[in-house]
Amino acid sequence: MEGTFNRILERFLVFSIAVSLILTATGVFSTVINKAEFEVEYINIFTYIIFLVSGLIFTLVLQIFALEKIKAAMHIVFIFFYIVIVLVIAAIFGQGYTPYALIPFLILEYFIEAGINDMFILHDRFLYECENLEGKDLETYLFHNNLSAIDLTEKTKGQQAVLFGLCVAMFIIIVFGKLSEGLFNPIIIALILIFYLSVLLCYFMLGLFRNDIFYAFLGFKNIVKDRKRLLRSVLLIFLISAGAAALISSDNPLIKIHYVEDYRDTQKQKQLKHYEEKVFAEPIIENPNEFLGLQEGKPNWIIEFIYSLIKYAAIVSLAGGLIYFFIRPFFTNHWRIFWSEGRLFKFLHDVWEDIKLFFHFMFSKDSKTIEQYSTVQSKKFHDTMMDFLKKSKRTKEKEAEIDRLTKYFMRLIDWGESHKIKYRPNLAPAEYTALFKNENAETAGSLFEKALYDKNVLNAEEEKSFITAIQNIIRN
Secondary structure: OHHHHHHHHHHHHHHHHHHHHHHHHHHHOHHHHOEHHHOEOOOOHHHHHHHHHHHHHHHHHHHHHHHHOOOOHHHHHHHHHHHHHHHHHHHHOOOOOOHHHHHHHHHHHHHHHHHHHHHHHHHHHHHHHOOOOOOHHHHHHHHHOOHHHHHHHHHHHHHHHHHHHHHHHHHHHHHHHHHOOOOOOHHHHHHHHHHHHHHHHHHHHHHHHHHHHHHHOOOOOOOOOOHHHHHHHHHHHHHHHHHHHHHHOOOOOOOOHHHHHHHHHHHHHHHHHHHHHOOOOOOOOOOHHHHOOOOOOOOOHHHHHHHHHHHHHHHHHHHHHHHHHHHHHHHOHHHHHHHHOOHHHHHHHHHHHHHHHHHHHHOOOOOOOOOOOOOHHHHHHHHHHHHHHHHHOOOHHHHHHHHHHHHHHHHHHHHHHHOOOOOOOOOOHHHHHHOOOOHHHHHHHHHHHHHHHOOOOOOHHHHHHHHHHHHHHHHO
């Protein structure tokens, strides 16, 4: 469950950093961007709702792209069609001027999330590769296969610069917002605090990632056991720091905004005086053709025809290339399989389950998780399944399926051990579930063996039946 907690927390940080930055920028400058004297409103409540909802959608889409290993070009395709859909919605709701603010801010919001999310994707990939290794085996594996560790290390270094740049961007927004007499209400202040807290937590996660890499090369993993307690400590430090800053902050800041305002007013006065004194003489050109060095006469129609032909051919080629680039992904085999197998609905179901586990883990009194091995037998079963996968050379999709089902079956073994139903390594999954003398257990055993020996993955209904069967046993 701790893995689920970390994953949900990481994606929430991606969401909160991008959304809080964009909402703060639009909120602060809304009084400047909206032209009250011309009754033009670029930013309104509809804009804020779109940014908030879009941040959530972008987070989910980026996770789907990571799971499906989508090419980088699909980011451009997605954001193009997403903006088109948003503009249509804006037109339906009569938001005439809103799109002018939506387009640049939505593009910025999406690519901020994509940039931060890459770090967590690389960390997930690193953990997945090292999941079943420990000790000398882990050390030897990383000595020969360390590309994922190298990628993650390089990404953490670059991510520090990105986070620092975003902090500077937020600082600039605040300063220029004050200079332009922008809007600063309690909601804006709360968004600024959320942004800097999220950045602090990202730096905290970067430190944990570096520890994961360092100790993994020594053969150790999961050095930091109780990350929930560490997270609470970081939150406490942030609250103490923010409270202390509010109490002891000086009335004489180093950066005095009124100095900048005085300088700006002085420069405006100098410019006005300069333009008033300067006299512009307009040149009088009697013959424009003579001035440009051209001779009067009719242009050659053949040259005009060739020029037009080249121009329109370039326009058609460019338009055709763009249409092909944006439309082609929807006719690939990957796209067809994704929808035919209902992967989107399965992904959303998994996200919902992960969110429930996240809050259960967050507010639980103890740090034990249901994925920890409460019995030695479930650990043996897990090792047996991993050895089977290595020897059978299954596809990555099949390996991922067996890994998911194994974790659920381990819970069944743990439950059985606590109810005096002993698991023995010489028992096949269906033979073990027969000891339960329960219809749900028999369903789980038969489906697990089908997934284990069949080259094709279970369909969505079968996997759902397997999970439901185990959950029904454990709840009773």
